[in-house]
Amino acid sequence: MKNRPTLADIAEAAGVSLMTVSRVINNKAGVSEDLRQEILGLVTEMGYHPNQIARGLVTSQTTSVGLIVPDNTNPFFAQIARGVEDAAYEHAYSVFLVNTVEDPIRELEALDSLWQKDVDGLIWCSARVSAEELGVQLRRFPAVVLLNRELEVPLSHVMTLNVHDYRGARVAVTHFVGQGRQRIAFLNGPSHSLSAHRRLQGYHAGLTTANLPLDSILEGCCPPDTEGGYEAALALLKRCPDVDAILAFNDLVAVGAMQACQALGRNVPKDIGIIGFDDIPLATIIKPQLTTLHVNLMHIGKIAMRALFDMVEGVTCPAAILIEPELFVRDSA
Amino acid sequence: MKNRPTLADIAEAAGVSLMTVSRVINNKAGVSEDLRQEILGLVTEMGYHPNQIARGLVTSQTTSVGLIVPDNTNPFFAQIARGVEDAAYEHAYSVFLVNTVEDPIRELEALDSLWQKDVDGLIWCSARVSAEELGVQLRRFPAVVLLNRELEVPLSHVMTLNVHDYRGARVAVTHFVGQGRQRIAFLNGPSHSLSAHRRLQGYHAGLTTANLPLDSILEGCCPPDTEGGYEAALALLKRCPDVDAILAFNDLVAVGAMQACQALGRNVPKDIGIIGFDDIPLATIIKPQLTTLHVNLMHIGKIAMRALFDMVEGVTCPAAILIEPELFVRDSA
DNA sequence: AGCCTACTAGTTAGCGCTAACGTAAACTAA
DNA sequence: TTAGTTTACGTTAGCGCTAACTAGTAGGCT
Structure with missing residues (x-):
C-alpha cells in the first residue's frame, strides 16, 4: 500500500505551515488566493485526502x-x-x-x-x-x-x-368490503412487532366500520416471510373454509398466502382476495400481481x-x- | 449524549496510570491479577468502551x-x-x-x-x-x-x-440437451460484465459438445432484471419462435423470460425450458419454481x-x- | 508619527489511544 | 553477596488533524 500523504507532507512540499494547508482543505478564510491555488494544485497532484479518522478524533x-x-x-x-x-x-x-x-x-x-x-x-x-x-x-x-x-x-x-399502519390496514379492509367480501382474515406478523399491533387495530376498525363482526378465528400470526404466510394461510383455510379475503402483514406473507390458496385450488382474486403491505418489487413479479399498501x-x-x-x-x-x-x-x- | 468515559477516567478512578488500564483492556501482560480484576470491574461499572477512532489513529x-x-x-x-x-x-x-x-x-x-x-x-x-x-x-x-x-x-x-461461470453455463446447456431440447437460447447480461463473457463461452462450449450449431440469433443481451428479461424474451420469441430452451444470465432475467413465455401462451417447462443463475430466494417463490445454477x-x-x-x-x-x-x-x- | 484595523500566516496544545522505553522492586543463581 | 533476570508498573512521544491563540505586515486614518 502506498504511504498516503498527510497534511504535513503537503505543507512541506508547499513550504508553508500545517495550518495553512488545513485551512485550504477545509475552505476556511485566511489564505491568499494565490497560495490557496498553489496548495490546491499540490493536493490533487499528491493525491491527498484528509484522514477522517484523525479529523474525527479532534x-x-x-x-x-x-x-x-x-x-x-x-x-x-x-x-x-x-x-x-x-x-x-x-x-x-x-x-x-x-x-x-x-x-x-x-x-x-x-x-x-x-x-x-x-x-x-x-x-x-x-x-x-x-x-x-x-x-x-x-x-x-x-x-x-x-x-x-x-x-x-x-x-x-x-x-x-x-x-x-392503522390507517393502511383499515383502508385495505374497506377495499375488500367494497368488493363485497365478508369473511376477511388477517395474517399478522410477529406479536412483538409494533406494526403488527397497529395493523391489527386498523383491521378491527375497518371491520367495525363496515358492521362486520370481529372474529378471532380469522386472525393468525406468522413469521413475516413466504413460508410463514404459506403455512398460516393453509391453517387458516382449513379452519375457516369460507374466507374470501386475506389481509397479510406484508407482501412476503401475502405471496405465501397466495401460493397456499392456489395449492388448495382457490382462485385469486375470484374466490379469495389478497392484499399485502409494503409493495416490495416481488409484488409486481408474481402472478396475479399483488394489490398492496404501497410505501416508498x-x-x-x-x-x-x-x-x-x-x-x-x-x-x-x-x-x-x-x-x-x-x-x-x-x-x- | 452522555460524556463517554476515557481511559484517563478509568485510570484516575483506579488510581493507576493510563497504560495499566490500556494493558488490561487489550489483554496484555504486565498487570497483576488483582489489579486487573479491579480495573475490569471499574470498566464495566463505568461503561467504558475503547474509542476505536483514537485507537485506529495510532x-x-x-x-x-x-x-x-x-x-x-x-x-x-x-x-x-x-x-x-x-x-x-x-x-x-x-x-x-x-x-x-x-x-x-x-x-x-x-x-x-x-x-x-x-x-x-x-x-x-x-x-x-x-x-x-x-x-x-x-x-x-x-x-x-x-x-x-x-x-x-x-x-x-x-x-x-x-x-x-463457464462451467455453470455449460452444465445448464447439457441439462437442456439431456431433455431433448435443440434450440437453446441465451439471454445474456450486460456486455461489460465479466460474468456475461464467461457464461457465453460456457454456453457455446455446451452447444458445441452436443454437436449443436452456434447461432447468434439465439443470443440476446439485456439489463439483469425482470423487465430486461421480459423484453428480451419477447424479442427472442418473436424472431425465433422455435426456441425450446432459454438459459438466462441470472434468476431475475429468467423470471422475466418466464413471464414473457406465459404471456405468449408458451408452457414452461413443456414448450420452453428455462434455467437461471444464482438461485436467489425468488427462484423458489415463483411458479413454476425455477431450475437454476445455485450459488451459495x-x-x-x-x-x-x-x-x-x-x-x-x-x-x-x-x-x-x-x-x-x-x-x-x-x-x- | 501614532494607532487602529484587516488580512495572512505560524505556533501551541490536545483529541484518546498505544508503542517503546524507563524504572523500581522482587526474585534468582552461583 | 553481587550481578542478572523478571515482574509490574509509569513516562514520554506521537498517530493526523483542528481550535484557539499569537504574530507579522500592509494599509488607512487622524
Whole structure:
C-alpha cells in the first residue's frame, strides 16, 4: 500500500505551515488566493485526502452513521438501506450496516460497536429492546432516527419515523368490503412487532366500520416471510373454509398466502382476495400481481438519513413523522 | 449524549496510570491479577468502551472494512452483503456499505470515501473500472477481495473470488440437451460484465459438445432484471419462435423470460425450458419454481470477509478462489 | 508619527489511544 | 553477596488533524 500523504507532507512540499494547508482543505478564510491555488494544485497532484479518522478524533465528527436493520436481505430493509445510503452519499457520509438477525443480544452488540466507532448518528430499524433499554441506548448517541418504533417521551435528539399502519390496514379492509367480501382474515406478523399491533387495530376498525363482526378465528400470526404466510394461510383455510379475503402483514406473507390458496385450488382474486403491505418489487413479479399498501421504502430511507443529517447539523426537525401508505390496486384484490 | 468515559477516567478512578488500564483492556501482560480484576470491574461499572477512532489513529487498524456493491437492493448482492456482515461480526469488524448504482464515477467516489475512512480492507463487487485504474485503486488499500473480477497479475494483498461461470453455463446447456431440447437460447447480461463473457463461452462450449450449431440469433443481451428479461424474451420469441430452451444470465432475467413465455401462451417447462443463475430466494417463490445454477451467495460473502480478515492479520491466503455453481433442478427445466 | 484595523500566516496544545522505553522492586543463581 | 533476570508498573512521544491563540505586515486614518 502506498504511504498516503498527510497534511504535513503537503505543507512541506508547499513550504508553508500545517495550518495553512488545513485551512485550504477545509475552505476556511485566511489564505491568499494565490497560495490557496498553489496548495490546491499540490493536493490533487499528491493525491491527498484528509484522514477522517484523525479529523474525527479532534472534531468528534466522524461523518459516518450507523444503520441497524434486522436483516438486509429482506427487501423491505434492503430498500430502506438503499435510500439511506443514497442520501448519505449526497452528504458525503458513510454508512455502517449492521444486521441484528432478530437477535436482541446481537442488537445490543451492534449498538456497542457503532458507539465505539463514534458514529455521528444512528438509524435504528425495528428496535426490539425494552422501553427502558431504549432510553439508555438513545442517550449514547448524538442523534437517532427510530424506524418502526415509537417513543413515549419525546427526546430532542431522536426522531421517529413510522408507517401509518392503522390507517393502511383499515383502508385495505374497506377495499375488500367494497368488493363485497365478508369473511376477511388477517395474517399478522410477529406479536412483538409494533406494526403488527397497529395493523391489527386498523383491521378491527375497518371491520367495525363496515358492521362486520370481529372474529378471532380469522386472525393468525406468522413469521413475516413466504413460508410463514404459506403455512398460516393453509391453517387458516382449513379452519375457516369460507374466507374470501386475506389481509397479510406484508407482501412476503401475502405471496405465501397466495401460493397456499392456489395449492388448495382457490382462485385469486375470484374466490379469495389478497392484499399485502409494503409493495416490495416481488409484488409486481408474481402472478396475479399483488394489490398492496404501497410505501416508498427507498424514500423513507432517504427521509430518515436527511433528518439525521439535519439533527447532526443542529437544524431542528420534527419529533415524529408518519408515512401514509397508499393502496395500489393490482390483480389480487 | 452522555460524556463517554476515557481511559484517563478509568485510570484516575483506579488510581493507576493510563497504560495499566490500556494493558488490561487489550489483554496484555504486565498487570497483576488483582489489579486487573479491579480495573475490569471499574470498566464495566463505568461503561467504558475503547474509542476505536483514537485507537485506529495510532495502530492504523480501524477494525472496519468497506463493501462496494452495485446495488444492495439486488438480492444477489443483498445475500452477499449479509454473508459479509455475518463474518465481520464474528471478528468484531464493522462494514461500510456503499452502492455504486452502476455508475463508474460513483464507484471512484466510493473508493475515495472508504480510503479516507482508513478501512483495513475492501470487498469490491463487480468492479467496472479499467484494468489500469483497478491497479491504482488496489494499491491504495491494505487488503482487497475482488468479487466478480479477475486480475491479470496477481497481487499479494488482493484475492479474487469468482463463480465458475463457464462451467455453470455449460452444465445448464447439457441439462437442456439431456431433455431433448435443440434450440437453446441465451439471454445474456450486460456486455461489460465479466460474468456475461464467461457464461457465453460456457454456453457455446455446451452447444458445441452436443454437436449443436452456434447461432447468434439465439443470443440476446439485456439489463439483469425482470423487465430486461421480459423484453428480451419477447424479442427472442418473436424472431425465433422455435426456441425450446432459454438459459438466462441470472434468476431475475429468467423470471422475466418466464413471464414473457406465459404471456405468449408458451408452457414452461413443456414448450420452453428455462434455467437461471444464482438461485436467489425468488427462484423458489415463483411458479413454476425455477431450475437454476445455485450459488451459495451468503457463503461467498462469508468466505470473502474471512479471507479479508486473514489477509489483514497477515495470514497468507489463496490468490484466487473459484466457486462451482450447482444445478438445482426444479420445475422450469 | 501614532494607532487602529484587516488580512495572512505560524505556533501551541490536545483529541484518546498505544508503542517503546524507563524504572523500581522482587526474585534468582552461583 | 553481587550481578542478572523478571515482574509490574509509569513516562514520554506521537498517530493526523483542528481550535484557539499569537504574530507579522500592509494599509488607512487622524
